[in-house]
Amino acid sequence: MFTRDDAEPSPRFHKPLLSIGSRQCRFIVSESTRDAICCGSPTSEASSWCPWHEQVVFTPRLSERDRHRALSYARSIGRPDRQLRRAA
Ligand SMILES: [Zn+2]
Numbered sequence: 001m002f003t004r005d006d007a008e009p010s011p012r013f014h015k016p017l018l019s020i021g022s023r024q025c026r027f028i029v030s031e032s033t034r035d036a037i038c039c040g041s042p043t044s045e046a047s048s049w050c051p052w053h054e055q056v057v058f059t060p061r062l063s064e065r066d067r068h069r070a071l072s073y074a075r076s077i078g079r080p081d082r083q084l085r086r087a088a
Pocket of ligand 1: 009025026027039040041049050051052053
């Protein structure tokens with residue numbers, strides 16, 4: 001889903017979470033959430049994330065067929081399982 005125009009943002013924008021201001025990407029790039037470091041790249045006015053991380057955060061729309069599959073999978077795992085009931 002990435003186009004050539006969207007390059008991964010430069011680490012030079014990285015900022016601690018607490019000093020992230022408006023129009024700075026707040027996607028956490030550090031491994032730990034303690035002393036979290038955010039991406040800090042410029043964002044569009046309406047977004048909390050830079051274009052790169054917006055694509056990471058928002059999953060692409062599913063096709064009708066994949067949506068149907070995902071729904072039936074979700075229903076199947078929501079159904080009480082006989083073996084689990086017997087074990088309880
Ligand atoms: Zn970002």
